[in-house]
Amino acid sequence: MRPRLITAAVIALPLGLVPVVSAASAPPPGTPAAVKPVIESVPLTAARGLTRAAEVRELTPEEPFAMAAVRWAGPAPDMLEIQARDTGGSWGEWIELEAVDGLDKGQRGRSAASEPAWVGDSTALRVRAERDGTTVPARSLTAVLIDPGTSSGDGIAPKAGVTTPRPTIVSRAAWGADESIRTGCFQQQGIGVEYSPTVKAATIHHTAGENDYTAADSARIVRGIYAYHAQTLQWCDVGYNVLVDKYGQIFEGRFGGLDRPVWGAHAGGFNKFTVGVSMLGTFTDVAPSSAQLEAVSQFVAWKLARGYRDPNGTVTLTSGGGGTSKYPEGTEVTLPTIYGHRDVGATECPGELGYQQLPSIRQRVTELMGEWTTSPVYQRWTADGADSGGLGGVFRLEQGAANGGLSTTFASGTKSVYWSEATGAHVIGGAIRDTWTRHGAEGGYLGYPKSDERGTPDGVGRYNHFAGSNGSIYWTNGTGAHEIRGAIKTKWASLGWERSPLRYPTTDERGTPDGTGRYNHFQRGSIYWTPSYGARAIYGAIRAKWAQLGWERGPLGYPKSDEHGTPDGRGRYNHFQHGSVYWTGSTGAHAIYGAIKTKWGQLGWERSFLGYPTSDEFAVSGGRRSNFEHGYIVWKPSTGAVARRY
Structure with missing residues (x-):
């Protein structure tokens, strides 16, 4: 007794529609050209009846095809079978079709359809369908005929005996995926x-x-x-995450990255939190090949080991309903970590002889996973509470990092844990991780994080410290995330970090235009570094004056002191390569340099009878002049620098 087919939810758009979209990015050199399959939808009313009161309908299309499916209106057939005639004129075996069971997100459709069946290169198709013991009227059925085309990449040599952690996988580009089908459907929907x-x-x-x-x-x-899933069913892509043939070849299915939890359309109601692995073929009366089972086991072992899932454990999933799900929406179902499609759907999939192999697959996956719980990132994750902790579940699988390290991404992609033997395992995420990645991540000058992301003592910011270049990245909502390192970071720390007069960095460390120095800008100032003078802080009105004069390219050059208070307590100053800037609340900030600065220094600086400067140095007839609170200094080549009272 065959199980009753249940109508699948699909998006009702015109059959065979190929959206017009922009071209996809160019594939790597040597990649086979993309192939656009041809789909033809033919109503069975165009077919002629054969025997027993038109119980069988036969189609002879103008062009050959290699795959076929059937769509219907109204209730789903209890029995639906097809038979194809090959190019030599011989009719093959009758093939039973099951209803599609995939999409459980998005818009509901009006029509139901079968899974597509491979029939080999064929020239004619027969269809028979029954509902409640009665032949389904031809007006309710449409045959979908698919010509996948040919490619120079077809017939990829099987990879036998693959034992690497990530098995060899035939990429979408290698099997000839025309990405414009996917991107056009995305754009349309x-x-x-x-x-x-x-x-x-x-x-x-x-x-x-x-x-x-x-x-x-x-x-x-x-x-x-x-082509069938993306165009006819309007799922925009392959429903399965991977497909495995009887030769042990693994094909990348749904786009989005096999190391990520791409939401597929393979098991209606149970696509969330699962990866769909489909074996090419029908395994009702024929068992999967040993190469096929090994390849399935290798892929699942890689996915589970690096996603921190016990292959012999159980998982509780909540049904999303719809499709051919066995469980109403909202029902909690406990399943083995590796289970068959029939466990959640009203289907024979993966076939009786395929289903019987699940215990062997679990055993082989366990062998291939080895001592997966020894991973230091896994141990950090479990220490933090595993799925129920702050990191949540694995989003991007654990992978090797620079210099023998490891990394895993969690929390729907927002946080990562990076581990190295020297630093241990630490959490980094958000804008701080983005900035770190921009500077080369663990392979850049900052190296691995040596602290988790932490909150600053003032409660405003977040930061991570790193192993390389005495580096850190600090973030606030107002400033964003910026790296600070080396001597500039040491200077900032000596001033009091974010609680210093400078507050938080607003730039990464940069090189000066003249190529000599380095600097970071901060909310209330800057730190400039040169080989000759080290790292010096400058801020407030003195920094504004220096900027007005042209920064390091102005007459003052680079700062060679931090800002200091004057002995009389009234003012502030910075010394520079070629002068100084002095400030008081009443006089403002003014630059003084050269012979005039020397004369003022000889007289006792601000404690002299002149007091503080009230102007920058400026040109006068035959010389230069600076004004002060109680006088001025004029310099001429003939007289040198001469001070006068008002």
Whole structure:
């Protein structure tokens, strides 16, 4: 007794629609050209009846095809089968079709459809369908015929005996994905790639159709599934995350990154928190090949080990309903971490002989995962509360980092943990991580984080310290995230960090235009560094005066002292390469340099009869002059610098 087919939710848009979109980015050199499959939708009313009162309908399209599916109106058929005639004129076996079971997000559609079945290169198709023991009227059925086309990349040599942590995977570009199909559908529907917070379980599927395909057919099958799912069903992409053929080839399915929890369309109601792995073929009467099972195990082992999931554990998922889900929306269901599609859907998938292999897959996955719990990032994650802690679930799988380190991304992509033997495992995220990444991440001059992200004592900012270049990154909502390091950071720290007169950095460290110095700007000042004078702080009115005169390219050059208070307590000053700037509340900030500064110094600086400068040095007839509170100094070549009272 076959299970009753239940109508799947699809988006009702014109059949065979190929959206017009901008071209995708160019693939790497040597990548096979993208192939645009051809889809033809033919109402069965165009077919002729054969035997037993038109129980079987036969179509002979103008062009050959290699995959077929059926769409219907009204209730789903209890039985739906197709038979194809090959290019040599022979009819193949009858193939039972199951309803699609994928989309559980987005707009509901009006029509239902079967999964596509691989039939090999064919010239004619027969369809038979029953509902409640009665032949389904031809007017209710439409055949979907798919020609996946051919590509120079078809027939990729199988990769036998792969034992690397990440198995060899045939990329979308390599199997000929025409990305304009996906991007055009995205544009039309106003959507994009969607992600779950994390992956908690793996759903094992089979596709449909004949099992005697060749290695050269595999990429064609994947292209056909892509075209049918993306265009006919308007899912915009392949429903499965990966597909595995009987030769052990693993094909990248849904776009978005296999190391991320891409939300697929493979198990209606249970796409969230799961990765869909589909074996090419039908495994009702034929068992998956050993190469196929090994490749499935390798992919699942990589996904679970680096996503911190126990292959022999259980997971509780909440049904999203819809599709052919066995459980109403909101029902909590406890499942094995590795389970079959039939466990959550009204389907035979992955076929009886495929389903019987799940215990063996779990055992092999366990072997391949090895001592996965020894990962220091995993141990840090569990110490922080695992899924229920501040990091949440794994978003991007654990991967190797520079110089033997490790990294894993959590919290829907907003936080990461980086580990090295020298620094241990530390959390970095948000704008601080973005700035760190811009400067080369762990491979840059800042190196690995040596602290978690922390709050500053004043409660305003956040920061991470790093192992390289005496570096840190500080963030506030008003300033953003900026790195500070080396001698400039040491100077800032000596002044009191963010509680100093400078407050928070507003730039990363930069080089000066003349190539000599380095600097950071802060909310209320700057620190400039040169090899000759080290790091010096300058702020307030004195910094404004220096900037007005041209910064380090002005007559003063670089600062060679921090800002200091004058002995009489009235003023503030900075010394520079070629002069000084003095400030008081009543006189403001003024520059003094050269022979006039020397004369003022000889007289006793601000404690002299002249007091503080009240003007910058300016030109007069035959010389230069600076005004002071109680007099002035004039310099001429003939007389030198001469001080006068008012």
